[in-house]
Amino acid sequence: MVLTGLDYLRKSRISPDEFKKQLSVLWQTVFGDEPDYISLFLESSAFRTEDTVVALDDGRLAAMLFLLPVSLAGMRGRYIYAVATHPCFRGRGYGGSMLDFAQCLVEGRGEDFTCLHPASGSLYGFYQKFGFETAFYLNEVRNVQGHRDFWGYKIMKIPEGKFRSLYLDSSLKRRENFLCWKEEALSFIYREARAQNGGALSIDGMGFCLYTRPEGETVLVKELAFPLGITQGLLEELAAFWPGKEVVFRLPADFEEKNAKKTVLQPFGMIKYRKGQFPSSSVGTDGRPSAFMGIALD
Numbered sequence: 001m002v003l004t005g006l007d008y009l010r011k012s013r014i015s016p017d018e019f020k021k022q023l024s025v026l027w028q029t030v031f032g033d034e035p036d037y038i039s040l041f042l043e044s045s046a047f048r049t050e051d052t053v054v055a056l057d058d059g060r061l062a063a064m065l066f067l068l069p070v071s072l073a074g075m076r077g078r079y080i081y082a083v084a085t086h087p088c089f090r091g092r093g094y095g096g097s098m099l100d101f102a103q104c105l106v107e108g109r110g111e112d113f114t115c116l117h118p119a120s121g122s123l124y125g126f127y128q129k130f131g132f133e134t135a136f137y138l139n140e141v142r143n144v145q146g147h148r149d150f151w152g153y154k155i156m157k158i159p160e161g162k163f164r165s166l167y168l169d170s171s172l173k174r175r176e177n178f179l180c181w182k183e184e185a186l187s188f189i190y191r192e193a194r195a196q197n198g199g200a201l202s203i204d205g206m207g208f209c210l211y212t213r214p215e216g217e218t219v220l221v222k223e224l225a226f227p228l229g230i231t232q233g234l235l236e237e238l239a240a241f242w243p244g245k246e247v248v249f250r251l252p253a254d255f256e257e258k259n260a261k262k263t264v265l266q267p268f269g270m271i272k273y274r275k276g277q278f279p280s281s282s283v284g285t286d287g288r289p290s291a292f293m294g295i296a297l298d
Contacts, residue, residue, distance in 0.1 A: 005052030136269030
């Protein structure tokens with residue numbers, strides 16, 4: 001049986017706290033994260049029982065996923081997060097059933113799409129079976145080393161409130177084919193970055209970058225936005241903010257950096273539109289896909 005978390009609460013008559021405990025146990029079993037990390041999401045405004053999809057097996061919680069609000073090119077949609085099936089219940093089709101249920105739920109609410117970031121390359125084929133198409137691409141740019149003609153950007157760490165404010169600032173140069181998070185998810189996104197030894201920086205008080213340090217010695221810049229656009233000088237100064245560290249920038253697919261150690265164009269996300277409504281992806285003038293997911297929860 002597949003249903004929303006809200007309907008599961010009504011049918012099982014368990015408390016919301018007990019439901020969160022069950023979700024946390026399943027999350028820890030599948031992903032191996034610690035309870036404190038899991039609670040960053042389950043105790044945040046991004047988590048809502050009506051936006052949770054679960055699968056039951058003989059009354060037991062067998063699988064789950066979460067739907068977080070996003071937008072793309074004026075359309076409203078949902079980012080599918082933390083798809084997980086307990087090892088004891090795999091091979092029974094619960095993952096696919098939840099994806100189909102989630103799409104119907106989203107369309108029933110008048111929203112336009114669901115999207116996701118596959119955790120590995122092998123999962124693109126799995127999600128394709130359920131109607132998802134690869135539509136988000138990025139350039140992964142590593143170790144930008146140029147002439148270091150610094151432009152004098154003022155770069156500093158910022159707290160959660162400032163990050164939210166900058167992210168929502170309409171003056172930032174985001175193209176219409178950038179996936180954008182809604183405000184209710186931003187606190188969790190910031191705290192999740194902090195939990196991975198990262199955080200957010202402001203650039204001249206106008207732009208921002210969100211970063212993590214998942215491998216200790218490597219800094220991963222998940223999204224970078226600046227009113228005047230992304231330039232070589234900006235990347236160089238940001239890379240210099242972490243001296244001695246490898247810095248990986250996730251940038252739009254049409255960005256090219258001649259002074260990067262390594263630049264790799266790669267697929268990064270999938271989308272499923274409401275039936276018969278929208279094209280599968282945005283395409284740049286050079287024929288390359290240019291839709292950009294930006295911050296992914298990975």
